[in-house]
Amino acid sequence: MIAEVPTMAIDMVLFNENTSVLADEFFAHRLGLVPLVSTSVDQFKYSRDCTCGEYCKECSVEFTLHVKCTEPGTRVVHSSELISSNKDVVPVVDDNGRGVILLKLSKGQEINVHCVAKKGVAKEHAKWSPCAAVGFEYDPHNNLKHLDYWFEKGIKEEWPLSKNAEEETENDPSAPFDYNAEPTTFYFNVETIGSLDPQAVVIKATRVLQEKLGALQMALEEDQHPDTNANMDEADPWV
Amino acid sequence: MNAPERHEMFTLPEGARKIDMLKDPKMVNCIQFNIQREDHTLANILRYKILQHPQVLFAAYRMPHPLEYYVELKVQTTARTTPVDVVKEAIESLMLEYGNIRSAFDNELFRMDASVGDGPRTVGRMGAGYGGFGSLDTSTAEFGVARDMGERGDRGDDVDIDF
Numbered sequence: 395m396i397a398e399v400p401t402m403a404i405d406m407v408l409f410n411e412n413t414s415v416l417a418d419e420f421f422a423h424r425l426g427l428v429p430l431v432s433t434s435v436d437q438f439k440y441s442r443d444c445t446c447g448e449y450c451k452e453c454s455v456e457f458t459l460h461v462k463c464t465e466p467g468t469r470v471v472h473s474s475e476l477i478s479s480n481k482d483v484v485p486v487v488d489d490n491g492r493g494v495i496l497l498k499l500s501k502g503q504e505i506n507v508h509c510v511a512k513k514g515v516a517k518e519h520a521k522w523s524p525c526a527a528v529g530f531e532y533d534p535h536n537n538l539k540h541l542d543y544w545f546e547k548g549i550k551e552e553w554p555l556s557k558n559a560e561e562e563t564e565n566d567p568s569a570p571f572d573y574n575a576e577p578t579t580f581y582f583n584v585e586t587i588g589s590l591d592p593q594a595v596v597i598k599a600t601r602v603l604q605e606k607l608g609a610l611q612m613a614l615e616e617d618q619h620p621d622t623n624a625n626m627d628e629a630d631p632w633v
Numbered sequence: 634m635n636a637p638e639r640h641e642m643f644t645l646p647e648g649a650r651k652i653d654m655l656k657d658p659k660m661v662n663c664i665q666f667n668i669q670r671e672d673h674t675l676a677n678i679l680r681y682k683i684l685q686h687p688q689v690l691f692a693a694y695r696m697p698h699p700l701e702y703y704v705e706l707k708v709q710t711t712a713r714t715t716p717v718d719v720v721k722e723a724i725e726s727l728m729l730e731y732g733n734i735r736s737a738f739d740n741e742l743f744r745m746d747a748s749v750g751d752g753p754r755t756v757g758r759m760g761a762g763y764g765g766f767g768s769l770d771t772s773t774a775e776f777g778v779a780r781d782m783g784e785r786g787d788r789g790d791d792v793d794i795d796f
Contacts, residue, residue, distance in 0.1 A: 442644065517639075517643055518640050519639065593738075604731045607675070607724045607727055608728065610651065610671075611721065611728075613652040614717065617650075617654060
């Protein structure tokens with residue numbers, strides 16, 4: 395869920411004008427980390443798989459940002475001011491509707507950039523991760539004794555049970571220990587940065603795993619008949 | 634300057650084989666699978682599943698080097714089956730399992746939507762004791778799982794998901 399669920403993120407930035415206090419590479423990095431709504435990410439190809447030369451509509455979304463501060467005081471630039479070329483891929487905004495702060499401009503300073511957002515996975519760069527935090531636990535009552543709690547007076551008093559403990563019952567302490575027991579229920583906590591719903595991330599994660607397994611399955615099937623392809627080429631002299 | 638491209642860790646180079654099988658020279662009925670461009674994500678779940686197979690004598694995996702993007706998975710079985718068949722079975726069973734998780738999760742989302750109404754989706758506690766749309770929803774849940782198994786040729790023997 396953290397590393398291999400694809401999302402969209404800004405990957406290339408062209409600076410037409412940057413008279414702000416932030417260096418180009420610094421600001422480009424900030425732009426890369428801006429969360430973009432990625433619910434339509436499945437419609438895009440990976441840029442490296444696309445037939446286009448550099449980038450095109452099928453593998454990227456373009457953004458422009460042009461702000462100049464003309465008034466005295468500080469002009470705060472938010473991510474919502476990025477103008478997208480695709481209405482489905484826009485910066486994630488919070489309740490105040492402005493998104494994250496990109497930079498601040500004082501009088502006379504100007505920023506004018508052209509950005510290209512691409513599809514990617516967080517294995518390549520963390521900016522593509524849809525998740526902020528993912529955690530899981532099992533066996534909240536420690537029935538399996540996988541944990542050895544440190545305590546001074548008593549485990550029960552010093553170690554509060556997690557909320558998930560309500561889902562299971564504690565084993566009878568006087569019963570003999572079942573050393574064959576295996577964990578069967580896992581509780582996941584999924585927190586996202588807004589580019590995808592946690593629900594969508596879970597569903598997409600199962601798909602990603604299935605795709606990986608599918609690729610392996612196909613490779614194994616091919617390996618079972620390693621000569622099939624070679625023979626076909628040789629058997630056809632008219633090619 | 635000579636750092637490898639980051640995407641090399643998950644894109645298979647052209648002409649490269651996804652999986653190589655090497656016979657172990659010392660162990661009987663043992664094969665080492667070198668799986669290109671995969672990591673612990675895949676190898677760990679595979680090893681876990683393979684170890685549950687009754688005919689498996691040995692199964693383990695390792696990543697020889699963090700900058701060489703492949704994992705080595707070694708499987709030894711009894712003479713009744715072959716490591717390749719066991720790996721195939723494990724893959725099938727895992728595919729089925731993820732399908733089941735997804736349909737169960739989908740059904741649960743549907744049930745939450747029905748009970749919450751038009752409001753925002755809130756992830757609440759939905760244990761077995763949840764009695765909202767009891768009879769109606771358990772039937773759809775069962776149907777979802779059963780249909781999924783039917784598609785993949787009724788292999789419900791090792792489904793151990795507890796939702």
